[in-house]
Amino acid sequence: MKENKTFTMIKPDAVANGHIGAILDQIIKAGFKIKAMKYVALSEQIAGQFYEVHKERPFYGELVEFMSSGPIVAAILEKDNAVEDFRKLIGATDPAKADKGTIRQLFAESIGANAIHGSDSAENAEIEGNFFFSAFEKF
């Protein structure tokens, strides 16, 4: 994966609240191309592995429990300046602080149940995309 790719997950709250379609619509209308996609339920073990970088943070247990509480949509997205532009599209981690019209402002419930993930760097986008997708699942 290069600088023009990012990785996302539509989180269990947004899936349970029926927002998959609306969120994908925003992503596509913002110019992102879907390079890989799957609908899966993470076990606590898999969610814990994915978020291992946060294991020392106080909310790690809560985060792992939440991310394994229901199905998610995982995807690799492509666009120029993908990581930065996608972080702008999703808004701040805390939806109360997210700009108007961002995905988290529109669809998130709280700082923990915040609707969507977006990679924070091209390096992490590649690691996270490879965590979910094998070579023949990327287009």
Ligand code: DAT
């Ligand atoms: P982001 O998802 O915006 O990159 P992050 O990487 O700092 O934010 O944290 C990862 C996830 O952990 C975040 O999407 C939701 C959860 N989280 C972050 N801060 C939290 C907090 N103070 N309380 C509960 N959950 C939190």
Ligand code: MG
């Ligand atoms: Mg992050």
